[in-house]
Amino acid sequence: MTEERLRVVLAEDSVVLRDGMAELLAVRGCEVVAAVATAEDLVAAVAAHRPQVAVVDVRMPPTHTDEGVRAALRIREAHPGVGVLVFSQHLEASWAARLLAGGAAGVGYLLKERVARTSEFVDSLRRVAAGGTALDPEVVGHLMRARRRSAVDALTPREREVLALMAEGRSNRAVAERLSVSERAVEKHVAAVFAKFGLLASPADNRRVLAVLAYLSETG
Structure with missing residues (x-):
C-alpha cells in the first residue's frame, strides 16, 4: 500500500536550502505545495493551500529576528488543523514555550544541526501532521529549565526561606524552630x-528531594 503524500508548505529564506529541502522532501514522498522565503508569504501560502504541515525557520526577513516563529503562532491560531514544525539553527526557548502553550498536538521544534538523516526529519513531519509532537531533546531541556526558573521566581520570600532550609536537610519541625513559626x-x-x-x-x-533539586539547579 502506497503511503499518502504529505502536503507541505516550506518557509526558508535561503534559496539554496529551500530548493534542496524541497527536492529531498519530494524524493521522500512529500508534496511541497509552496516554498516561500518570507513569513508573510508563509501565512498566505498556508491559507491558500491548506497543507497538512508547515515548516518554518525562526528568523526570517526582513529583520531576521523572530518573524518566522510569529508566523507559526498565527498559523496555529488561524488554522489549528495544520501542523507546524519549526526547523532552525536557533533555539528560542521562550518562543517554543509560546508555541506549546495551547497544547503540544501538531507542534514540532527541531534544530538543523542535530537532524542526522532525512528519514528522521520526514518521520517528524508526518508525526506533527498527524497531531503528534516532535521536539529536539535540547529544546525539551531548555523548556524544563525555563519552567523551573519560572517556578522559583513565583515563590514568596517566606517560601524561599523554607525551601532554602529544606535544602540544608532540615525537617519541617527544624524549619519551624529556625523561623519561629508553627x-x-x-x-x-x-x-x-x-x-x-x-x-x-x-x-x-x-x-x-525533587523540590530541593529544582531549587538548587536554579540558584546554585
Missing part, C-alpha cells in the same frame, strides 16, 4: 512550593 505554617509553605513546582504526590517520588 510547624503547621511550615507545612502550608511546603505544600505551596510543591504546587508551584508542579510536584504531585507519588509513591515513586520524594517531592521534598
Whole structure:
C-alpha cells in the first residue's frame, strides 16, 4: 500500500536550502505545495493551500529576528488543523514555550544541526501532521529549565526561606524552630512550593528531594 503524500508548505529564506529541502522532501514522498522565503508569504501560502504541515525557520526577513516563529503562532491560531514544525539553527526557548502553550498536538521544534538523516526529519513531519509532537531533546531541556526558573521566581520570600532550609536537610519541625513559626505554617509553605513546582504526590517520588533539586539547579 502506497503511503499518502504529505502536503507541505516550506518557509526558508535561503534559496539554496529551500530548493534542496524541497527536492529531498519530494524524493521522500512529500508534496511541497509552496516554498516561500518570507513569513508573510508563509501565512498566505498556508491559507491558500491548506497543507497538512508547515515548516518554518525562526528568523526570517526582513529583520531576521523572530518573524518566522510569529508566523507559526498565527498559523496555529488561524488554522489549528495544520501542523507546524519549526526547523532552525536557533533555539528560542521562550518562543517554543509560546508555541506549546495551547497544547503540544501538531507542534514540532527541531534544530538543523542535530537532524542526522532525512528519514528522521520526514518521520517528524508526518508525526506533527498527524497531531503528534516532535521536539529536539535540547529544546525539551531548555523548556524544563525555563519552567523551573519560572517556578522559583513565583515563590514568596517566606517560601524561599523554607525551601532554602529544606535544602540544608532540615525537617519541617527544624524549619519551624529556625523561623519561629508553627510547624503547621511550615507545612502550608511546603505544600505551596510543591504546587508551584508542579510536584504531585507519588509513591515513586520524594517531592521534598525533587523540590530541593529544582531549587538548587536554579540558584546554585
